[in-house]
Amino acid sequence: MEYFEARQTPKPGTRANEPLTSRERQIVLVVSEGLSNKQIARRLRLTEGTVKVHLHNIYQKLGVSNRTSLAILAHTKSFDAA
Secondary structure: OOOOOOOOOOOOOOOOOOOOOHHHHHHHHHHHOOOOHHHHHHHHOOOHHHHHHHHHHHHHHHOOOOHHHHHHHHHHOOOOOO
């Protein structure tokens, strides 16, 4: 199982050394499709609040600050939800 790697220069206070969980990788893939938090929640059968918490954790781990940067990062890396 391959983990989505964090950026080389993470922001101070981030959790960049932690790999993404399986659920976080699923959310990254769906965000990269352009879906809203509400649409992601429906597709993955989560609450919108849970999606927001996952996104917050993903942003910290990958050192990004918004979903656009996350989507770009997802498209430029080899990424698998497994």
